[in-house]
Amino acid sequence: MAEAVRFRVNQHGPAGSPVRETFTPADPKPGWARLELKAMALNRLDLWTTEGIPGYPLPLPLTPGCDGAGIVEVVGEGTVLPPGVEQGGSVMIAPGLSCGVCPACLRGNDMLCPTYGVLGHVCDGTAATHVLVPAANLLPIPGNWSFEQAAAFPLVFLTAWEMLVHKAALRPGETVLIWGGGSGVGSAAIQLVKALGGFAIAVVGSEAKAMRCWELGAEHVLVRGDLKALATRVRDLTGKRGVEVVFEHTGAATWGTSLSVCARGGRIVTCGATTGRETTFDLRALFAKQIQIHGSYMGRREHLWTLLALLQRNPTNPPFRPVIERVFDLSEYPEAQRHLEAGHGFGKVVCRMS
Template identity: 40%
Template structure:
């Protein structure tokens, strides 16, 4: 990426190889998955002061090529998945397992060079073994979205068996992961999307009920499906366009977890609903590095699965951005290197 703007600012070319510093591992990238974060960085919405040129890409699967001084337990040739959250590893937050609250927290592809490349270097703490049952493309589809969804569903919302969980924008990577994790924890899932095709795929993935949010007053259908109660918990990243509906779709005493705002940041909040109905609203970004361990175990057992909507070569990253931006896929868009 040489400038801010539309997908056309992406360039395919040559840059210097990343160094392998002490405590780091250099990985040959086999596949890198796209996220909406890539679009926000490209547009300058996220990290607008980032020096250019910049290499995007948070979700990487590949092979260890070299290890830096002091690295143990990893050798060239190991098949690995990269954890996209990089932290100092020494502060109080990191040592308490809240590394995604580290003052020096960075996300691969946003704050530091990422995986739209042949090689990428990361701290050894960010390397995990690739589940043997996954292809490179599938493995690259796991880290960021499943970490994000895990923190939302399990850590923040603390979803319990029998609760109604509303998952907004079911076709997104985060929502695909959230549906599966919620079912793993015994919730009844109501998924929303704008097209019947995406709603059908959400049902195939495990959603118990689906609602089209293309319809006016879609939140009333959520309330009808819950016997007038509303959703006990909500996973949301849709932003200003749907925010009032999300609040009205939530049950008294319900919980809402926000992880993005794809339709805009400036939302109107009906405060009477928040205080009178005693709603809890949580903000969420990524998840602790530790959470990727149980996620990959569930993936290895087949209880959680990455959903790939489209696969392209790295040289077609521009088309991948268009697919994601135009919401033409259900699941992840992945670039093969």
């Protein structure tokens, strides 16, 4: 076996602080598999794992990384593999971990499992050449996708699907305002809204990102600037009524505007707070407009299979695909973290194992 390498958070520090080390990969337990990773994708969760979350102790030292794709190298004794997955075959990883036996898991609602956690956040993740994962978290790679594409897919598409389909219950013909259209989850949401028959209004930070949102199928793209002017523009674009759904993950800086542009009876669904986690708002806007607010975290593992089925119906021209902004080598993982934090790019930041 070639030298196994991983990046470690030994103590919390700024983005880019994980330390490279060599290690001996452990053998998988029954029900688990060990992958030789070929690519991993970064998520905001990598940064939270590195920086630490107040009041939420993590089991340090820890290898971050929730998304990955590679080869099934070894499986634990007696382990049954999912359909389409075999030892030696190529796979991508579903990032959510749950017990599999509690009532929430049995309902398929694994994110509500009392033990729910994400790979690379509660146990060692994919910023490594090898990773251990439960066999239930393995999926075949769609069509002729590269390992980089497969690694960039699961977390953001699962998150956006859960938010749009299961939390916001998006209906064809409805309009969705998507903050951060150039982010991994934002670029996934633009494509899913279109695939689901809705209209996406994407908000981005620059003209360069606007063009990319058009290409992904956004109906309108607004370059963020003054938020009052942006809210007026959204009302103009929707015949004064506002949008039926607001796709939030930006948090404090945009929350007031999200409420203001949400239509009567509309839904705001949020999965993040990159600009700040505390905010105040006028409750009258909430009840007078009868707005529903949904919190969302990750998505049901089952729905990755749904997404896979949709992709496999038309593998040569899939209705959605991950957008990769930049590929680093795994040896540059700290730099990739800093690049993600700076947030200037469009789409996913990926590391390839050389």
